[in-house]
Amino acid sequence: MNYRFSTRLDTFSSSAVREILKLTQKKSIISFAGGLPAEEHFPVAAIGEAFDRVLAAGNKALQYGLTEGYLPLRESICKWMGRKGITVTPDDMLLTTGSQQAIDLLSRIYIDAGDVILVEKPTYLSALQVFRSYGATLVSVETDEDGMVLEDLESKLKQYRPKLVYVIPTFSNPTGQAWSLERRQGVLKLCRESDSLILEDDPYGELKFGDASVTYPSIFSLDQHPAGSCVVYTSTFSKTVAPALRTGWVMADPDIIRHMARAKQAADLHSSSLDQQTLYQLMEHFDLDGHIEFVRKEYEIRMRQMADQLKQQQWPGVTWNEPKGGMFFWLELPESVDTGELLKTAVDLGVAFVPGVSFFAEDNSPRNRMRMNFTHNDFEGTVAGMKRLSQAMETVLVK
Amino acid sequence: MNYRFSTRLDTFSSSAVREILKLTQKKSIISFAGGLPAEEHFPVAAIGEAFDRVLAAGNKALQYGLTEGYLPLRESICKWMGRKGITVTPDDMLLTTGSQQAIDLLSRIYIDAGDVILVEKPTYLSALQVFRSYGATLVSVETDEDGMVLEDLESKLKQYRPKLVYVIPTFSNPTGQAWSLERRQGVLKLCRESDSLILEDDPYGELKFGDASVTYPSIFSLDQHPAGSCVVYTSTFSKTVAPALRTGWVMADPDIIRHMARAKQAADLHSSSLDQQTLYQLMEHFDLDGHIEFVRKEYEIRMRQMADQLKQQQWPGVTWNEPKGGMFFWLELPESVDTGELLKTAVDLGVAFVPGVSFFAEDNSPRNRMRMNFTHNDFEGTVAGMKRLSQAMETVLVK
Secondary structure (H helix, E strand, C coil): CCCCCCHHHHHHCCCHHHHHHHHCCCCCCEECCCCCCCHHHCCHHHHHHHHHHHHHCCHHHHCCCCCCCCHHHHHHHHHHHHCCCCCCCHHHEEEEEHHHHHHHHHHHHHCCCCCEEEEECCCCHHHHHHHHHCCCEEEEECEECCEECHHHHHHHHHHHCCCEEEECCECCCCCCCECCHHHHHHHHHHHHHCCCEEEEECCCCCCECCCCCCCCCCHHHHCCCCCCCCEEEEEECCCCCCHHHCEEEEECCHHHHHHHHHHHHHHHCCCCHHHHHHHHHHHHHCCHHHHHHHHHHHHHHHHHHHHHHHHHHCCCCCEECCCCECCEEEEECCCCCCHHHHHHHHHHCCEECEEHHHHCCCCCCCCCEEEEECCCCCHHHHHHHHHHHHHHHHCCCCC | CCCCCCHHHHHHCCCHHHHHHHHCCCCCCEECCCCCCCHHHCCHHHHHHHHHHHHHCCHHHHCCCCCCCCHHHHHHHHHHHHCCCCCCCHHHEEEEEHHHHHHHHHHHHHCCCCCEEEEECCCCHHHHHHHHHCCCEEEEECEECCEECHHHHHHHHHHHCCCEEEECCECCCCCCCECCHHHHHHHHHHHHHCCCEEEEECCCCCCECCCCCCCCCCHHHHCCCCCCCCEEEEEECCCCCCHHHCEEEEECCHHHHHHHHHHHHHHHCCCCHHHHHHHHHHHHHCCHHHHHHHHHHHHHHHHHHHHHHHHHHCCCCCEECCCCECCEEEEECCCCCCHHHHHHHHHHCCEECEEHHHHCCCCCCCCCEEEEECCCCCHHHHHHHHHHHHHHHHCCCCC
16 A cells, blocks of 8 residues: 655654653653643642532533533633633633644634744744644744844734734743733734734743732733734643643634634544533632642742752853743753754753754754753752753763 | 635535534424434443542643553553454554544645545535545545445546545444445455555444344454555544543554654644543443443434334335434435425424535535434434424425
8 A cells, every 4th residue: 555645744744742742751761851740739639529520410411512612611711811801701712622722723724835924933842833734934033031022023024924923922932931011012013013813822821930919911911802803812721730631722803713613623523521521610619729829839949949950050151041930941052062962862861851943943943952841840850850961961061 | 903814714614513513502402413422321420430540540640641642541442443353553543532533633644635535425524524624625436325336436546546535334424324345345455456545434333233143344454454554444432432531543554643643743732631541441440342232222222213203204205224323314305305494494393403415525416315313312302303303394395
């Protein structure tokens, strides 16, 4: 049998995350690679109780559900978003298999081959992979610690008239930084003027460190919405409750949601309604905000522990900024270092991270960056992993 | 904001299943429309116990999982398929969000715009929708009660050199018929000779009625496999356990599985691993085969009840064959009747079905067919629904 695969096949060749997730299954490796939450914080008992409530409600809980997702959960999320100053209705919302699926479904209804998508420099690697699979041309916008550089964005909006601008403004993957209010407002204004849709990916917004009085309003909340909104917003329960329930949500103009729901119907009919019902019961009967506050504090402790470790190492020529939230440190190494090569040495020594090159849209991007997760390992794991990483660093860094 | 949707958007316009699922949420409607299992047969207690076992195993159960799916469940399915004479390993298998996603992912890696896909006449409407969304040209092969007509298939394989041939050989959706062994072997031989991949969709294979000694081997089991197989096989737990767990599987040559896994990584990283772990525990500790035998018998009773009802109505000019398994009756009405129009009258009278035209690939297909589900309603519901349907029929049938 001679297989005749589609021309699209080559766009799926990058499988960094997949290989990373495989690595983390090996017990001998201490992984700073995947964006994994800390397992010991998962609210296992509460999820068990929530599930019992779902089944107690009767057999109908196990039947097919709506493509748009379990209505009571959409209503609960609306109420929850309302307390953050975002007014949406269940019709402005679609439940997805993680926010990854939201990125995919929006691409499916919005992107034709050859369309330009602007992204941050650097940005989430699996979003790049999705966009490439639809034949999009990816262009990076210069990004500093306050967010996208508005002059560069304005120039590229004019030059490319992109259909979509993909951003992670709050605790970026991979950099851990947060955009200033001025940049959020500026990007919104520029994109609206040029009819470029913004996809705001916000998996980490709840995981904020430092001064509690500092807030980062989502770009979606700054926009007129829901009707005619130029922002599509997606988030997930993966980082605040648990990834195994694979439940994300996307909010947008109801026209966009309606089209995404049709694409979802073709893709998988609907996501697990058992998981959605469990999350609904969890939101009703569990102090989710209290749990998130607990997780947030624990992650801030882990972030500071890794920051201390990084300071102690004194790796020559290696720089980084303290993350303002989220899950990652982003390190810059001397230009001579290829972190892809460093990873091979590191894995031999029993420690993993993600080479930075995967987070850039363009070929010939810097090869001397790396992303390190600080949420998954406990203190002992972090210390042991850093020791192994130091051994690997010694092979490439000049003292 | 002026939205600039993709050209692909129009391919998602058909949303018959979605609207059907919405209809069934209204309590006043008796629905023969959706392919819904009987809720009262769902093994609720066993699913609850299985879930408890998953959580008892510890926090790790709630972490991110592999794109390919939970390995122990893949192993259990392999063992289960082994007892049906199919030898596969977990590397030949991908777990999906229902078998709908298997159809989508295979299309994603195999189909380019303009490629020809051959399908049965009629066939599953949501598969048609997926294929159209990838720009495929759909061509129907003549189908009689024994399956695809080999002469027509041979001629169309030569004429179109299709990349894919999509079939539901065992208890077809929508016709409820089963292919003869000779047709299965014939289609396999012809497709292998012309390098056309077969996608065998088998959600209903376990739901066989009538003489227990009659068996219907899957086309996949007749092929050399896994290496170089020309059959991709997909099935699901939706009809045998419960749809809300949204778990299907696809088996194929490991090369095809590897590429589908990469496409799945972009689409949603992975399906609900909580559902997959629950199904694994269910397969380990619950008599799944006994449960399926129970459901099968109940469905056969319901099929015979609806057959009796259909006979009693004596609708002039309406013909049908008794289903050999699965979930559906397929009715042919007089040529003058448009079942799309009939549905409007029927819904006004409080009963729903699916107009047949959605199950045909070509425009200008017969408009006088309809699909009726017999598994979801109990006897009282079926009798009441048939009464309402008879009232609707009276408006279009000449006595």
